Amino acid sequence: RGEQMKKVLFVSGASSDVGTTLIEHIADEYDKILCHYRNRPEKIDRLRSIFGDRIIALQADLSEQSQTIQLAKDISGYGVTHFVHLPAKSSSPERFIKQGWNPFADEINISLRSAVVLASELLPLMAKAGFGRVVFMLTAYTYNEPPQKFMAPYVAGKYALLGLMKSLAAEYAGKGVTINGVSPGMMDTSFWEGTKRLIIEQNAEKSPIKRNLTPTDLIGTFELLLSDSSSCVTGQNIAVT
Numbered sequence: 001r002g003e004q005m006k007k008v009l010f011v012s013g014a015s016s017d018v019g020t021t022l023i024e025h026i027a028d029e030y031d032k033i034l035c036h037y038r039n040r041p042e043k044i045d046r047l048r049s050i051f052g053d054r055i056i057a058l059q060a061d062l063s064e065q066s067q068t069i070q071l072a073k074d075i076s077g078y079g080v081t082h083f084v085h086l087p088a089k090s091s092s093p094e095r096f097i098k099q100g101w102n103p104f105a106d107e108i109n110i111s112l113r114s115a116v117v118l119a120s121e122l123l124p125l126m127a128k129a130g131f132g133r134v135v136f137m138l139t140a141y142t143y144n145e146p147p148q149k150f151m152a153p154y155v156a157g158k159y160a161l162l163g164l165m166k167s168l169a170a171e172y173a174g175k176g177v178t179i180n181g182v183s184p185g186m187m188d189t190s191f192w193e194g195t196k197r198l199i200i201e202q203n204a205e206k207s208p209i210k211r212n213l214t215p216t217d218l219i220g221t222f223e224l225l226l227s228d229s230s231s232c233v234t235g236q237n238i239a240v241t
Contacts (some may be wrong), residue, residue, distance in 0.1 A: 003217060004078060005129070006031040006115075007029065007082065008030065008031060008032045008034070008079050009026075009032070009080070010021075010033075010034040010036070010075055010078070010084070010118075010219065011023060011033065011086065012036045012062070012084070012085050012086060013086030013088075014037055014043075014047075015035070015040040015041075015044055016086050018218060019086050020215075021218075022066040022215070022218070022219060022222055023035065025216075025219045026050045026219070026222070026231065028045075029056065030072065032090075033051070033054055033055055034058055034078060034197055034238060035047060035055055035057055035058065035072060036058045036059075037058070037059055039061075041059070041068065043055040045057075051201050056078075058074055062087050062109065062114040062147075063109050065109070069117070072117050073121070075118070075122070076125070080125070080126070080241070081128075081131060082107060082133045082134075082136070082226050083122055083132070083133070084132045084134075084135050084137075085115050085116070085134070085137060088092070088107070088112055088137070088154065088157070089111070093148065093149070093150035093151055094150050095150055098181070101114065103153040104153045107153040107157035110157075111161055112157060112160045112164065115161060115164060119164075121197045123172060127175040127177055129176075130176040131176045132177035132178070133177075133227075134168075134180070135180055136162075136179070136181045137177075138158050138161060138165070138181040138182065138237060139183055140157050140183045141158060141171065141183075142162045142181075142183055143183045143241075145239075161181075164179060165179055165181045165235070170235060172234075173235070176231070177234075178225070178230055178231065178234040180225045180235065180238065181236070181237040182218060182222060183240065184210045184240065184241070185212070185239075213241075221238050221240055
């Protein structure tokens with residue numbers, strides 16, 4: 001990678017607990033950080049208050065295809081070198097038989113379709129530049145950990161995203177672009193607001209560290225996969241459990 005190449009990070013789902021924590025920890029390493037959010041602008045405003053004009057806010061509802069396409073166009077001119085994809089529909093456990101197709105479609109649109117649209121814009125530009133780092137947020141449920149019950153749409157969507165990650169990694173492996181996944185266990189974040197507290201507490205109790213993860217526990221793994229030194233790590237699903 002050329003020494004003069006600016007480092008530009010794009011985070012989809014930047015207003016999530018993981019997104020804001022990640023940006024707070026690594027912002028100083030980047031010239032610009034494009035922060036996508038849907039409906040929590042105050043989280044991005046807080047990042048701007050800390051890091052100033054390096055933070056660029058981009059609003060879009062990824063459940064809407066037209067807004068996702070527009071977001072892809074908006075980021076295309078920034079010279080993005082690093083891409084972290086975090087979006088997922090908030091968990092609200094429900095029995096499979098009661099769900100129908102709509103929750104699956106929501107998960108696919110928000111997580112998978114947005115990854116396809118955004119990556120379609122960014123990966124050719126990264127390949128042309130001969131450098132790129134892409135990290136998808138997956139889940140420990142894609143890494144041989146039995147899933148929580150009543151979460152079929154979420155788990156199915158993440159497996160689809162895992163397949164996309166591995167396919168893109170194979171396609172872009174010779175172009176200086178690495179594409180990997182981070183698969184955390186259950187975290188204490190707002191994502192699990194729709195889950196009964198007892199389930200969350202039981203998960204913490206069975207953990208070897210006797211607690212659920214926090215977003216901070218993921219930072220080191222993200223930093224590694226985004227770094228220059230990860231040039232020979234691609235197509236990997238890294239569990240943090």
